[in-house]
Amino acid sequence: MALLRHILSKLGWYAAAFAAALALNFFxxxxxxGNPVDTLIGQALRGHASSETKQRVYETYVAEFGLDQGLWSxxxxxxxxxxxxxxxxxxxxxxxxxATMIGDALPWTIALQLPAVLLGWIIGNLVGAVAAYRRGGFxxxxxxxxxxxxxxxxxxxxxLLLYGLAVALPLFPTGGGxxxxxxxxxxxxxxxxxVSHWFxxxxxxxxxxxxxxxIGMRSMAVYEVDADYVRFAESFGLPDRKIVGYxxxxxxxxxxxxxxLAIGTLVGGALLTEIVFSYPGIGTLLYDAILNKDYPVxxxxxxxxxxxxxxxxxxxxxxYGLIDPRIRAAERGEx
Amino acid sequence: MKALKALPARFHIAAAVFLLIAAAGVxxxxxxxxxxxxxxxxxxxxxxxxxxxGTDHLGRxxxxxxxxxxRTSLYIGxxxxxxxxxxxVLIGTLAxxxxxxxxxxxxxxxxxxxxxxAIIVLLLLSISLDTRSVTVMGICIGAVSWPWTARAxxxxxxxxxxxxxxxxxxxSGSRTWRIIAVELLPYMMSYIVMAFVIQLYxxxxxxxxxxxxxxxxSGTASLGVMxxxxxxxxxxxxxxxxxxxxPTVFITAITFSLLLVQSSLDTVFNPRLRVGKAAR
Amino acid sequence: MTLASITNLSAHYTAGDQRFHALxxxxxxxxxGQVLGVVGESxxxxxxxxxxxxxxxxxxxxxxxxxLAIGGRDVDLTDTASHRALRGGxxxxxxxxxxxxxxxxRRVGAMAHDILAAGDRxxxxxxxxxxxxARLEALELPPRVLRxxxxxxxxxxRQRVVTALATLRNPRLLVADEPSSALDVSSQRLLVDLLRRxxxxxxxxxxxxxxxxxxxxxxxADRIAVMYAGRVVEEAPAxxxxxxxxxxxxxxxxxxxxxxxxxxxGHRVTGIPGAxxxxxxxxxxxxxxxxxxxxxxRCADERPPRLVIGERDDSCWRSAEAEEAAHVR
Numbered sequence: 001m002a003l004l005r006h007i008l009s010k011l012g013w014y015a016a017a018f019a020a021a022l023a024l025n026f027f028x029x030x031x032x033x034g035n036p037v038d039t040l041i042g043q044a045l046r047g048h049a050s051s052e053t054k055q056r057v058y059e060t061y062v063a064e065f066g067l068d069q070g071l072w073s074x075x076x077x078x079x080x081x082x083x084x085x086x087x088x089x090x091x092x093x094x095x096x097x098x099a100t101m102i103g104d105a106l107p108w109t110i111a112l113q114l115p116a117v118l119l120g121w122i123i124g125n126l127v128g129a130v131a132a133y134r135r136g137g138f139x140x141x142x143x144x145x146x147x148x149x150x151x152x153x154x155x156x157x158x159x160l161l162l163y164g165l166a167v168a169l170p171l172f173p174t175g176g177g178x179x180x181x182x183x184x185x186x187x188x189x190x191x192x193x194x195v196s197h198w199f200x201x202x203x204x205x206x207x208x209x210x211x212x213x214x215i216g217m218r219s220m221a222v223y224e225v226d227a228d229y230v231r232f233a234e235s236f237g238l239p240d241r242k243i244v245g246y247x248x249x250x251x252x253x254x255x256x257x258x259x260x261l262a263i264g265t266l267v268g269g270a271l272l273t274e275i276v277f278s279y280p281g282i283g284t285l286l287y288d289a290i291l292n293k294d295y296p297v298x299x300x301x302x303x304x305x306x307x308x309x310x311x312x313x314x315x316x317x318x319x320y321g322l323i324d325p326r327i328r329a330a331e332r333g334e335x
Numbered sequence: 336m337k338a339l340k341a342l343p344a345r346f347h348i349a350a351a352v353f354l355l356i357a358a359a360g361v362x363x364x365x366x367x368x369x370x371x372x373x374x375x376x377x378x379x380x381x382x383x384x385x386x387x388x389g390t391d392h393l394g395r396x397x398x399x400x401x402x403x404x405x406r407t408s409l410y411i412g413x414x415x416x417x418x419x420x421x422x423x424v425l426i427g428t429l430a431x432x433x434x435x436x437x438x439x440x441x442x443x444x445x446x447x448x449x450x451x452x453a454i455i456v457l458l459l460l461s462i463s464l465d466t467r468s469v470t471v472m473g474i475c476i477g478a479v480s481w482p483w484t485a486r487a488x489x490x491x492x493x494x495x496x497x498x499x500x501x502x503x504x505x506x507s508g509s510r511t512w513r514i515i516a517v518e519l520l521p522y523m524m525s526y527i528v529m530a531f532v533i534q535l536y537x538x539x540x541x542x543x544x545x546x547x548x549x550x551x552x553s554g555t556a557s558l559g560v561m562x563x564x565x566x567x568x569x570x571x572x573x574x575x576x577x578x579x580x581x582p583t584v585f586i587t588a589i590t591f592s593l594l595l596v597q598s599s600l601d602t603v604f605n606p607r608l609r610v611g612k613a614a615r
Numbered sequence: 616m617t618l619a620s621i622t623n624l625s626a627h628y629t630a631g632d633q634r635f636h637a638l639x640x641x642x643x644x645x646x647x648g649q650v651l652g653v654v655g656e657s658x659x660x661x662x663x664x665x666x667x668x669x670x671x672x673x674x675x676x677x678x679x680x681x682x683l684a685i686g687g688r689d690v691d692l693t694d695t696a697s698h699r700a701l702r703g704g705x706x707x708x709x710x711x712x713x714x715x716x717x718x719x720x721r722r723v724g725a726m727a728h729d730i731l732a733a734g735d736r737x738x739x740x741x742x743x744x745x746x747x748x749a750r751l752e753a754l755e756l757p758p759r760v761l762r763x764x765x766x767x768x769x770x771x772x773r774q775r776v777v778t779a780l781a782t783l784r785n786p787r788l789l790v791a792d793e794p795s796s797a798l799d800v801s802s803q804r805l806l807v808d809l810l811r812r813x814x815x816x817x818x819x820x821x822x823x824x825x826x827x828x829x830x831x832x833x834x835x836a837d838r839i840a841v842m843y844a845g846r847v848v849e850e851a852p853a854x855x856x857x858x859x860x861x862x863x864x865x866x867x868x869x870x871x872x873x874x875x876x877x878x879x880x881g882h883r884v885t886g887i888p889g890a891x892x893x894x895x896x897x898x899x900x901x902x903x904x905x906x907x908x909x910x911x912x913r914c915a916d917e918r919p920p921r922l923v924i925g926e927r928d929d930s931c932w933r934s935a936e937a938e939e940a941a942h943v944r
Contacts, residue, residue: 020447024456029463135674144345147598151591153540155547155562156583163571163579174572228715232777234671235710236730236784237702249720264452272544276566290462290549298462302455313450 014314021306026078087300092292098300109281113270116202120209128217129248132225149211154269158204158276172200177280201277220251260316264309342599349595360409363402371403371556379575389577392568397581400556407557411473415538418477420531423484431492448482461550469552476541484530495519525604536593543586558582618647618821619788624681635894637663639845645821652836653825660845661825665792669708670698704734707786711793713777717765724761734784750779782818789819793826807835829872833857841865844892844902851927862929864903
């Protein structure tokens with residue numbers, strides 16, 4: 001099975017990238033002058049408790065990070081714990097487990113980003129293909145508005161939407177994951193409340209993704225529109241939606257690679273959007289952790305993002321092999 | 336010069352907007368009598384006769400902060416943009432011209448750097464620096480933003496070096512650096528200019544993102560830092576629109592104009608994108 | 616008796632504020648059961664004519680006047696919005712470069728269904744596949760082609776698949792736009808045989824074959840029209856035109872190519888001096904006048920009339936004056 005071999009070789013490459021990410025996550029802060037963990041603990045506990053508690057907490061961390069040992073054995077300790085899913089204890093919310101904090105925040109982020117990315121990808125590419133095919137005024141307005149949506153950082157659009165649709169025109173709640181006084185539970189009332197909080201951040205991500213994908217697809221489809229197969233299909237009077245479908249399918253293939261390469265930026269930008277809406281996901285967790293110098297949480301979040309990006313890249317690679325018949329045929333050794 | 340004339344109107348408009356904002360960032364801080372950190376009035380004073388753009392949560396003038404913020408953001412952007420472009424062109428040229436093992440290693444590194452989100456690396460770097468000067472931030476951003484440029488430059492150089500005039504130069508015994516400087520880079524100039532605009536755009540965005548997270552330059556205003564405080568002090572929910580809208584509008588205007596400039600340069604210099612079909 | 620007749624066809628391209636007058640008052644007739652060859656150098660407007668005739672002019676082309684009479688109705692060529700319903704069923708295109716004419720990510724059978732469904736919304740997929748399989752068989756293609764993606768077919772098979780698709784809805788007129796230009800000589804021969812068979816078997820009622828290759832036309836076409844600078848300068852039965860071209864441009868064009876006819880072997884091949892005219896401004900007289908060895912004074916300023924004599928016609932002041940002199944006498 002050549003397809004399997006292709007996937008396995010990709011898997012090898014991603015394993016190497018993962019090792020690099022792990023090392024980066026560990027060594028980057030530690031290679032800088034001083035002992036950042038040391039200073040960070042000092043800062044995190046500044047003005048906090050008695051010196052006795054301080055000492056106790058400090059010793060916990062020294063033991064946890066293996067700070068009394070060499071850099072390499074610290075790294076091995078780190079890898080061992082990470083592989084077990086143990087990200088240590090939070091500085092600012094001592095003694096909360098970092099893994100639990102991430103586990104609480106992750107579902108919110110997934111609920112926000114996954115639908116926005118998928119829907120934004122489909123709508124954006126369709127809009128881009130239609131714009132390239134129709135040309136003229138429609139094309140120009142799609143192009144400029146998409147360019148605007150992608151040019152502005154995600155959080156700027158988020159700020160505008162939040163102010164416009166929640167403060168100036170109070171249509172939606174002004175932030176958070178649910179209303180004050182409510183608490184997460186499996187009930188219809190909470191679900192309605194959560195969806196109303198979810199909608200604005202979702203909309204802001206969706207719009208940005210649509211813009212980015214539309215730009216990419218349009219520049220791809222501009223070449224496809226003049227392709228011989230489009231002219232041939234037109235010569236039969238095929239309906240526009242059919243022809244746009246052809247262009248979409250062919251322009252989509254490079255767009256999938258584009259998606260893979262953009263995932264890092266997408267995820268990073270989406271995390272910042274959460275901050276604007278105080279949405280209880282990974283982004284807000286990261287923001288609070290940075291404000292409180294909660295180093296274990298920061299490191300766990302960065303590692304999580306790196307892993308998600310690598311996994312997404314890998315999935316897109318596999319998907320690409322499944323979608324493009326030219327690639328599939330090459331895998332099967334047909335001509 | 337002819338190419339400049341062929342550029343669409345939106346190029347000229349976007350370039351004018353960008354230059355106008357840049358001019359405000361250069362001249363503004365010189366003209367302002369107060370510093371960005373000076374407490375000049377009460378908190379959250381709306382725009383009016385005293386403060387053209389109002390004051391923030393501490394009573395600092397938003398207008399003064401804005402011109403300083405533009406200056407900081409542009410300074411970091413320029414520094415990082417130049418660093419990123421130079422690094423990218425150097426690495427890409429080396430990989431593309433040398434080929435072989437050097438190419439494999441450099442491009443492997445480039446691909447890993449592209450996969451790993453730059454913002455994460457920057458975050459890990461910034462978190463470890465207790466005080467972050469604008470120069471250090473600029474260099475850090477430049478140091479992680481070169482891979483896209485390197486990859487594109489590499490593929491261009493790899494195809495350029497197949498050209499006859501390069502072969503002739505090589506056969507006539509020119510040194511490598513001379514071939515690169517005389518025979519290769521001149522053909523890349525329009526591309527390098529576009530790459531620089533994109534690098535500048537990316538760097539300004541990166542600075543704003545880091546600052547928003549609370550990892551901005553210490554002891555000075557930047558557009559991202561302004562937005563950070565605006566959000567941290569709930570000015571959106573409080574309806575103090577001048578506080579958060581000012582940095583938002585200016586970040587958007589700078590990035591949108593830069594992207595417009597780049598895309599119109601692209602339509603002129605990239606022959607595949609030229610529209611207007613002559614007779615078939 | 617004509618199958619299709621084009622009259623008064625003019626069209627121009629716009630690029631910025633400039634106009635390129637690509638077609639200037641063109642008239643052509645296609646007779647039933649015949650192949651009409653249209654020949655000319657690149658830039659003479661023949662590809663523009665293919666796009667207008669196949670009722671699919673590109674976005675930058677503007678048709679200012681022209682009528683296509685086909686199947687008992689007059690199609691206004693300037694009204695492109697009304698054309699879609701006629702494409703594929705009444706007029707079909709056999710495109711240049713069959714290698715890229717097929718959508719690379721669509722199976723042949725699915726593409727065929729799309730084409731048939733464009734003419735008949737209610738056709739079922741099974742019915743489409745059955746009809747397509749029959750047509751493929753007629754062109755000696757195995758039924759497995761239906762399930763194939765284009766890249767799985769050889770070049771020759773793709774050419775036949777494209778031909779099969781183009782004729783799938785039994786169009787009256789097939790417009791072949793330089794389908795042979797990218798083919799090697801033996802593939803060209805196969806294509807010529809294929810097209811002749813389409814007409815002979817009645818799968819299409821007539822073909823307009825557009826090419827720069829006079830030699831190929833002399834074998835394939837029943838009649839040949841010679842185009843120059845957006846005009847038809849001469850039209851005649853293929854044999855007559857090749858043997859005795861009348862218009863000076865047709866003479867020059869034929870002299871510049873080798874025609875594999877007995878007696879022409881060993882003739883000197885001559886090029887045509889000068890360059891084709893600039894089409895940005897309308898040309899009042901004969902467009903060939905600046906390059907013509909026989910040009911008269913009036914050729915530059917007055918448009919030569921179209922002179923029909925028997926089975927052939929040409930537009931040249933020399934023929935017109937000779938004819939006039941013959942009448943006076």
